Amino acid sequence: MPKVSQRAQDIPPFFVMEVMRAANEREVAQQAVYHMEVGQPGTSAPEGALRAAEEALRNERLGYTDALGIPDIRQGIANRYREIYGLAVAPERIVVTTGSSAGFVLAFLAAFDPGDRVALAAPGYPCYRNILSALGIEPVLLPAELSDRFQPTEALLDKARESGPLAGLIVASPSNPTGTMLGTQAMKDLAAYCAKHDTRLISDEIYHGITYESDADCALAFNPDAVIINSFSKYFSMTGWRLGWMVMPDDLVRVTESLSQNLYISPPTLSQIAGVAALDCAEELDRNVAQYARNRELLLEALPNAGFDSIAPADGAFYLYADVSHMTNDSDAFCRTILAKTGVAITPGIDFDPDRGNRFVRFSFAGPTETMAAAAQAQRDWREG
Ligand SMILES: Cc1ncc(COP(=O)(O)O)c(C=O)c1O
Secondary structure, three states, X not given: OOOOOHHHHOOOOOHHHHHHHHHHHHHHOOOXXXXXXXXXXXXXXXXXXXHHHHHHHHHOOOOOOOOOOOHHHHHXXXXXXXXXXXXXOOHHHEEEEOHHHHHHHXXXXXXXXXXXXXXXXXXXXXXXXXXXXXXOOEEEEEEOOHHHOOOOOHHHHHHHHOOOOOOEEEEEOOOOOOOOOOOHHHHHHHHHHHHHOXXXXXXXXXXXXXXXXXXXXXXXXXXXXXXXXXXXOOOOOOHHHOOEEEEOOHHHHHHHXXXXXXXXXXXXXXHHHHHHHHOOOHHHHHHHHHHHHHHHHHHHHHHHXXXXXXXXXXXXXXXXXXXXXXXXXXXXXXXXXXXXXXXXXXXXXXXXXXXXXXXXXXXXXXXXXXXXXXXXXXXXXXXXX
């Protein structure tokens, strides 16, 4: 028999997709389902983006573009850094990607070699460690604590460096699955730590724009060598358009361009045209964020009554990460039971933290407010019944 690569077999599934499949099976069987498993907006792309795409479909050839993206979107994104963060970024440093997911592949290939060690917080977005492993780079999980908002700390990094140098550190603020953010001082400290130890800082800023207590800091403000990764998937509500971007430091632009030409040729043309228009849709997009804020309020009030009373500070994104150790020590089985008994689909923590995830679950509140209210009630009825 021809072989199947060991490297590929070692990559675990993304459990949230399995929960989604089970939830969809319930739906097909006409049973109630409250979707709180998937981390994607329930809204479509903003109106301006849809109009631009319609027009382009009729009137443009939609061939390949430059590997780094069309000039308009690179300029528009560069402008955004000045408007939002007061940062001067040359459009030549903007790399448009096929979602931030392709951004990770490009960034990791550009910055790291096989065998390099890259640190990241657990709990964290599972694809970071799985993409690193698929590329032969060693993910070094930092067991982050609630007292540090589940974010990396210098002490955790010092400990990780006892086993060898760290070529990189990945941070996400707000984070998935916790929604927690790094305060300005904490981000500054991590940025300085990376500079001191020749560690490449990779900052996933995909949830910027979806924050509730304070604005998020762009890591570029504190570390000029950082790679910034972002996307049209969350704030811009364009998951399926597969459009993201990176701000690359000067030394990585050319290598990233060559990688991108070879791996992807170019990001999707129609999506890039729609993305340019989406950059001007703040009013509509901020209404989506206001809805997430309402959902968050509702759940923070209702979930403790259903037994979920230990929730990480939900600073941003659209997630609540709850400690359920008083209810289970098997979060996967617990989520399956909840889906079967109440129709509420949530994600087991093992997706995000292989060691401690059995004590946690993640609720996504990106969907309609009515769904959130009904889901909270269903949980409560079940717990009380
Ligand atoms: C933290 C984080 N980064 C990146 C992604 C990937 O997003 P995309 O490839 O759609 O840009 C996700 C998706 O849920 C995420 O939660």
